[in-house]
Amino acid sequence: MQDAHSKPSRFSLQFLGANATVTGSRHLVTAGNARILVDCGLFQGYKPLRLRNWAEFPVDPASIDAVLLTHAHLDHSGYLPRLVRSGFRGKVWCTEATRSLCGILLPDSGRLLEEEAGHANHSGWSKHHPAEPLYSEADARASLARLRGVGFDHGFEPVPGVHARFRAQGHILGAAAVTLEFEGRRITFSGDLGRPDDPLMPAPASLAASDWVVVESTYGNRAHPADGLEEELLAVLQRVVARKGVVVIPAFAVGRAQMLLHVITQLQASGRLAKVPVYLNSPMAASVTGLYRQFPRLHRLDAAELDAMQRTTHVVESVEQSKALNRHKGPMIIVSASGMATGGRVLHHLVAFAPDPRNAIVLCGFQAGGTRGAALAAGQKHLRIFGQEVQVGAEVVQLAAGSAHADASEILAWLRTAPTPPRGVFVTHGEPDAADALRTRIKHELGWPAHFPEYLEQVELA
Template sequence: MGIVSSKPPVFRLTFLGATGTVTGSRYLVEAGDKRLLVDCGLFQGYKALRLRNWAVFPVDPASIDAVVLTHAHLDHSGYLPKLVDEGFEGVVWCTPATRRLCGILLPDSAHLLEEEAGYANRTGTSKHHPAEPLYRVASAHEAVRRMRNWDFDAPFEPVPGVTARFRSQGHILGAAAVTLSYRGVSVTFSGDIGRYHDPVMQAPNRPAASEWIVTESTYGDREHPPGGMKQELCDALKPVLQRGGVAVIPAFAVGRAQSLLHVIAQLQEEGELPAAPVYLNSPMATDVTSLYRQYSGQLRLDEAALEKMYRNTRIINSPEESKELNRRKGPMVIVSASGMVTGGRVLHHLIAFAPDPLNAIILCGFQAGGTRGALLAGGAGHVRIYGEDIAIGAQVKQLASASAHADATEIIAWLRSAETRPRGVFVTHGEPHAADRLRVRIEHELGWSAFVPEFGATFDLMSGGLDVGLMARGPLGIEKFSTS
């Protein structure tokens, strides 16, 4: 007669990122003897965070059986090529649009990393000799090759014994909440929650029935203004264009750039803005924009609105055209990546146009601490670009309504709409104050248990206990919450 094990089944969640910060989304789920990651993002912003990208991964990548992506933004997907380099050999599960976007974003990220390393080697500005990129273009293509498409609302098994399901979240093309179920216990990861009244993307779906929810909290301590992006963008752009200035808009290539182009086209057609030329100078954003027709079912826009957006926008393709744009005079609008001014062609536009008070820099999304965007939003008189201090004479305006993330009240509304009351909510993907403020609101307004986990915390999803007073050294060599 065989021996029957009395050990309870293992279903554990460990927080390897997006704790105390809005970047580096990485959640390790252990189910039985299988391991999978939900999201595999880059840390961005402060140097101390970025250095985590270079640290030894807390779990042997070769021991991870699969990755499930909520969406394509680099703070959720951008570490995948490095994970592949370090030995990960499994499948990456995502929605079809997420795979298409990753096919654009990951090679572009790798190309920029290679360029930065090459520049550092040519100028001797790195402490490392030679400077190496975090990963290369070949690794990015290999990561995309590992991806397997799966549609919204259709169950699949990323690893044996675990059932998963994607549910549309708005935010950007392909963005999903992910629900994992194992032996009757479920946990839902919100990914990034979209807006209920986004001008381009459909509203997020309600959370699936789950014992546990892991929610983002990027705007967990604030509300977006009631007027919406259209009026705020008009108020920011109109005086600049009327005085013949150049409006430089750093924009995330996926999502924000397209929303901005749509709203600007509307405003110009309605006569609210002068008929100044509008340029999209981001090869990646251009490629992304071309996908919108293919996935129009995820949009609020009809074919006429898409056509208007394309017709109103002048695409800048080559580096030569980009350089020529810097020699032109206003009035004009330049939309260019990256949204937090961390790299890309927008840096050259700032060098050209930021010193002149006739011009304006319009920020239109969350600016993580430690980025140039955060410095600009904070009123910095200069920013450092390619080793030089660039004076900021231009007016700097940060739009409060342009984010693709739900604000605090919208997150509460999304949680409240859950099919069943969860046993608890983990609040992640936010700065400390934002995460804790959302925790308080969840507890007071919904009456649910809510926790803000620290980096490396491990939670037993089966036992359901969380005693933050009992700390133990976990099997990963990092701190975990004891549930015994």
Template sequence: MTASFSPTLQFLGAAGTVTGSRYLVEANGQRVLVDCGLFQGYKQLRDRNWAPFPAEPSSIDAVVLTHAHLDHSGYLPALVKQGFRGRIHCTHGSVALCGLLLPDSGHLLEEEAKYAARKGYSKHKEPRPLYTEAEARRSLNQLKGHDYGRDIEVAPGVTARFHPAGHILGAAHVSLDVQGQRLHFSGDLGRQHESLMNPPTPLPACDVLVCESTYGNRAHVVIDQEAELAPIVRRVAARGGVIVIPAFAIGRAQALMLHLARLRERKEIPRVPVYLNSPMAINATRHYHAHHAEHHVSDEDCRRMFEVATFVNTVEESKALNRQRGPMIIISASGMATGGRVLHHIEAFGPDDRNAILLAGYQAGGTRGAALAAGARTLRMFGREIPIRAEVVQLEGFSGHADAGELLAWMRTAPSAPRIVYLTHGEPDAADTLRGRVQRELGWRARVPEHLERVELEAAR
């Protein structure tokens, strides 16, 4: 590959949408990819997962990963499958969580392909997964874990440093030093006051900032999470209903169990059975014991998280839940109802108006979760329309993302203004609203990049 005279940054994903975070930095004849996520939501976005990767995978020297969520890490097995042979640099916490998330993703992709073939609802004669569980496990061999706050040479002339971002275990905002310039990637930023994670550390000085804008047009409702959750549990339990909670296996599932445990201990909710039906969430919960420096959950509360729920491991146990009657609470992945065991619970309990579906996090456009939040009374699953008569509640207090005000407050912690801010990882309105606020309130230059746009970093001087 011919070395470029000026380093460049190309937006291979998360431009104009919330998912598919992928940023390609080229400098000194090196190619470094920051994040390697799956596109989720709308069909036209999901189709990008099947398109040829915009850069030849074998030409990429290294990947730097901000955190383990699939919209940031979920394409890694496909990248490796297509010829990437370099290191995947991330924090130790992200190594641990990728070890759960990526094989689980491969397994679900295989199961979905098999189910589509068996039921005949795929457009393809022989549906195939994007990658398999075995391919995902092979990609884990290329992960390399690092401490926060240390400089790491990820490619000749390219140095990375991880800074705690809150959000989930192992999450980082990342500095990349390239040819005398510093690029900074926010990844997904956590909140200043969150029930599990510590807040993100300040933004260091940088020349170019690439910042998420998931909630760039919104402010989180100031609400006590337990005060929000308790009346819903009491109401549904009183009518003998089942509460199904699609929850992200890492972060949201643990927060829900913690709050349910505290509510039960104070006798503010009845002692209805609670089931955690996500092997990945069960394993992720154990990691909170191993990474105490990143969160403010005590050993006692970690124990409560374990004890409040019955863990459901096998497929047979999962199916048996659908034959039980309420009252009970089922927490299951995925958080936006894009796949996983929770779909079978929605199919089983969604048509009954005694039941409830609680949405406990951001719902990206085009997902079943977003459709439910918008009031959809049917969901297309397993090749047919499932009626939804259950009460649907969007919980306002359970987001793990910083809102617009918190993003701006984080930017203000920088010792100096960057030359330019690129707003990514947000729907168009959210990204553009935040762009306007960055310009007006901070006086910083800001842009919303286009998908596949490449910018010369020297030109940003």
């Protein structure tokens, strides 16, 4: 215990990402002489943000003692292989499910980055000669050796003198809030906050007692619709099936792909939707679905529901099968990664099916600014894919009920579960209008100090 008259050790927080954007989550905590990085995500979307992935890391990676991951989505974990390649040698702490998911997501990310660089070199559309990936599949696999799995609500010390604990957040398998305690001072990072009525995931656990809270604000200025996802999705699927079209659904391989397939399976089983072919064209999403059986206590689906989903869905394994799918006629439904159409096999389906007005592109979940998904949601009629212009004649629908993130009122409800009011809240992981709207509501409705930090801003947790 610290002497009552001694000066407390330094405890500070620097925001290295997810400021005025929903990607690149990276928060650097200094506790005494130790450095802990909470989340290690990729920047996605607008080019100036993506260029931060290539820039020199704001602090020497070798000086970081530990990394803690709130969950496995690439905007929270996807920079880890680059950090390790640049000199980080500490342990990476996460929940067991996050560790398993990273074992799938990170090598897949490296492989896609290599394929994209190879395609750019073959087609000559990159300004870089030769184009190189941010990291390779081998880099990603090497980084996995640093991961250490911890159970929910189990205390651990990522560095001596700092106590940490993960609490379940819903959202996706393994997603957690993490609370750090150092010399009697506590800070909690929300990670991505799930919804209380998500079809797949349980409601988030209550907020731990904290002096400071870093909270996400993806939907900080919005309310999710009262009608459920099932009705919203059914309406567009029925329209497209009736005109014998193809439905292409860019879906995040972790969480949203499984949720969509579950809902489609239920709709077909009930007879409300015709039993047209349903394809899952994402090897990563197929592997992730297997983890739902490995972690049955972390989600709402039972074995029978997983079996039904497996029977309904045709999994596309090889590249040749993926290419052949583009020659198929409708009606059919294709669920494919990535969720914001930033890469992956879904891009080839957009090239094949986006021009035809009989077809539909269904967006499920938040579309970060600067992504193809955001361009589609905004009504853009041309997409640039693989160096060519693709006309968008297909119907584009963004599902308002399809998000795995809490909306503004749900975030406030979670904050209200705090045993005592915190000394301050930092609002991150949101576009500027969303983050500032949530900051205002926290200030006026909860009466707590709230701040919308800037990129690279540093605060003392005194």
